[in-house]
Amino acid sequence: MSLLGASTAALKRGLASSVSRTSSRGLKVLAVLYQGGEAAKQEPRLLGTIENQLGLRPWLESQGHELIATDDKEGPNSVFQKHLKDAEILITTPFHPGYLTRDLISKAQNLKLCVTAGVGSDHIDLNAAVEKKIQVLEVTGSNVVSVAEHVVMSILLLVRNFVPAHEMIERGDWQVSDVARNAFDLEGKVIGTIGAGRIGYRVLERLVPFNPKELLYYDYNALPAEGAAKVGVRRIEDLKDFVSQCDVITVNAPLHEGTKNLVDADLLSHFKKGAWLVNTARGAICNAEDVAAALASGRLAGYAGDVWNVQPAPRDHPWRYMKNPLGGGNGMTPHYSGTTLDAQARYAAGTREIIENYLAGKPQNPANVIVGVGKYETKSYGQR
Numbered sequence: 001m002s003l004l005g006a007s008t009a010a011l012k013r014g015l016a017s018s019v020s021r022t023s024s025r026g027l028k029v030l031a032v033l034y035q036g037g038e039a040a041k042q043e044p045r046l047l048g049t050i051e052n053q054l055g056l057r058p059w060l061e062s063q064g065h066e067l068i069a070t071d072d073k074e075g076p077n078s079v080f081q082k083h084l085k086d087a088e089i090l091i092t093t094p095f096h097p098g099y100l101t102r103d104l105i106s107k108a109q110n111l112k113l114c115v116t117a118g119v120g121s122d123h124i125d126l127n128a129a130v131e132k133k134i135q136v137l138e139v140t141g142s143n144v145v146s147v148a149e150h151v152v153m154s155i156l157l158l159v160r161n162f163v164p165a166h167e168m169i170e171r172g173d174w175q176v177s178d179v180a181r182n183a184f185d186l187e188g189k190v191i192g193t194i195g196a197g198r199i200g201y202r203v204l205e206r207l208v209p210f211n212p213k214e215l216l217y218y219d220y221n222a223l224p225a226e227g228a229a230k231v232g233v234r235r236i237e238d239l240k241d242f243v244s245q246c247d248v249i250t251v252n253a254p255l256h257e258g259t260k261n262l263v264d265a266d267l268l269s270h271f272k273k274g275a276w277l278v279n280t281a282r283g284a285i286c287n288a289e290d291v292a293a294a295l296a297s298g299r300l301a302g303y304a305g306d307v308w309n310v311q312p313a314p315r316d317h318p319w320r321y322m323k324n325p326l327g328g329g330n331g332m333t334p335h336y337s338g339t340t341l342d343a344q345a346r347y348a349a350g351t352r353e354i355i356e357n358y359l360a361g362k363p364q365n366p367a368n369v370i371v372g373v374g375k376y377e378t379k380s381y382g383q384r
């Protein structure tokens with residue numbers, strides 16, 4: 001457990017003389033971030049850590065506000081739950097999610113604003129936030145390029161059987177046929193995305209130069225005709241029909257009631273035998289046991305991604321160890337695709353901008369608003 005607690009000294013120093021509402025009172029801002037350890041001390045650009053606190057502390061304290069930054073987020077005695085009771089602003093990240101359940105929302109009497117430093121707010125009970133008139137904002141677009149690049153990398157490493165080939169080298173072995181027997185070209189494959197929003201579309205754009213046989217998408221929101229034509233993607237409206245046509249599937253939809261457990265044994269039975277699946281959206285969109293079984297049986301040739309149904313993933317999580325029948329096909333990493341140093345700079349700046357707007361009573365960038373006061377403002381979290 002780590003706590004970089006509030007500076008009461010800053011509160012005692014008095015409040016800034018600005019005319020905005022920040023001058024009238026000190027607010028409690030609670031941030032749940034991941035622990036950066038030695039790396040964060042050596043690399044100040046690791047902004048999303050409890051050590052570097054998104055660069056917010058000096059600015060918030062200079063205005064007389066209190067910042068509690070912690071990675072201690074589980075259970076009633078956690079720093080998160082203790083300070084949630086009177087915090088007005090909650091900052092969380094998808095990388096080390098502070099799960100804001102309906103029950104916790106009912107106890108957070110002072111909470112007005114939740115800011116997701118990054119993209120993806122499924123760790124917050126959004127329906128409960130709507131009911132309690134708590135706004136939920138993300139730093140939309142802040143890491144979509146970072147994730148799209150990771151998706152393309154993951155597709156390539158699965159299709160080309162890269163991980164077992166590298167492991168062979170580290171072991172000191174050299175047997176080309178053992179890895180070449182399951183290595184293919186991406187050219188000529190059918191590649192599809194579930195979700196064609198900011199990330200999904202960027203993945204499609206980046207795949208065009210690989211000369212796929214066809215690009216497909218499945219999304220209840222249709223792409224604008226011009227955007228679809230630019231990448232030459234075809235929409236398939238039935239999910240089973242969509243998966244049955246794809247050699248490679250990438251998941252780029254948010255986690256909500258309509259996507260939880262979407263990829264289960266039933267849907268996997270409609271995949272092409274030996275398809276590759278990449279999920280950098282949210283772990284719980286894919287059923288963990290069903291995916292591991294599909295990989296073990298060869299129904300899937302590979303599964304890669306960086307998101308898990310519980311984070312940090314327990315040591316015995318099946319996705320850490322699962323393999324295809326040839327001993328490869330696992331491209332899992334910890335949740336880091338959207339937290340490159342470039343992305344951290346963008347989501348730290350975006351978090352500050354959202355809080356500045358809130359404190360000054362200025363309108364927010366509409367693209368960032370997931371839940372406004374009492375209603376959903378996005379079309380991405382299910383058909384509501």
Ligand code: NAD
Binds near residue numbers: 121219258280
């Ligand atoms: P976006 O809102 O721009 O696009 C999401 C798209 O998914 C929308 O077009 C929406 O209509 C579609 N969608 C929603 N439900 C669907 C369903 N049931 N079936 C098919 N399509 C559906 O969001 P984005 O910026 O592209 O991000 C997408 C998700 O990626 C985020 O919500 C987050 O969960 C995840 N993400 C992961 C990381 C990471 O580090 N791994 C970083 C950023 C975002």
